[in-house]
Amino acid sequence: MTTRTIQPATVKKTLVVKASQAKCFKVFTDGIDRWWPKTHTVGETPLKRAVIEPREGGRWYGVSEAGVEDPWGDVLAWQPPARLVLAWRINGRFKPDAAVHTEVEVVFVDLGDGTTRVEFEHRGLENLGEGGDAARAAMDGGWSLILGQFQTAAEEP
C-alpha cells in the first residue's frame, strides 16, 4: 500500500529589512537572542537565552532561567551571508522532540541599496503530528494574547 503524506502548506514570509545582507545574517544567527520572543518557551522556566551555533551541524537551543538547555534543532546549512537552514524539532506542545523534523530556511538577498530581502519558509509541517510526545494538548489560548502584546512591543518606534 502506498501512503501519501498529508501536506499542510509551507509557511512563507518575505520581508525587506533596512540593513545589509551581512548584518541581517548576523542578527538572525549570532544575534538571535536579541530578537527571539522570550515570552514563551519550551522549557519549564522562562527563556533566558537563545543560541544558534555558527556552523553546519551546530545546535540550536534555548537556555532557561534555571540554566537548563532545551534543544530546538540543529543547523542543516550554514552559508553566510546568504542562506541558513535549521531543523526545527519542536512538537505541537512546544516541547523538544528529536523525532520531529521540520525545516526553517532563511535566504537573505542583497537588494543593492543597503536593504535586504529576507525570504523565510517553515516547511515539513505535516511532521508536527508525529513523534511520541508530539500530540497531546498544545499551547493554550494565552498564546495569542502574549503574541499580541509582543507584536505591540516589537513595533514600537
Place this chain on the structure above:
Amino acid sequence: MTNALRKDVAFAALADPTRRQVFERLADGPRAVGELAEGLPVSRPAVSQHLKVLKEAGLVIDRPEGARRVYQIDPQGLGQIRAWLDRFWDAALAAFAAEAERPDDDADETGEDAPR
C-alpha cells in the same frame, strides 16, 4: 471551540499510531469504514471509534453515500496547526527586522556585538 483548543485536540487525535494510520489512509482519498478497516490490525468498530475522534478533532469530515458513510480529510484540520505557526513567525520576524534595523551603538556593518 476556540482555535487554540481545536488545535490541541487535533494534536491529541494524531498521537495514537493506529489513528494516525487511519488518517493517513484517508490521504489517498475518501473511504468508507469497511475499506479503512481492511488491512488494519484493528476491528471495524475500533476504526469507527478512531474516526469519531478524528472527526471531533476537526481532522476528518463525513458524508452519507447511499447506505454507507464516507470519510475524508478535512483540509482545514491541520490548517489550524499551521495557522498558529504562521502567526508565531510573523511576530518573530517582525522582532528580527526591528533588531536588524536598529542602529548599532558603535556600529559597524557586520553588526559586531555591541555591549548590551
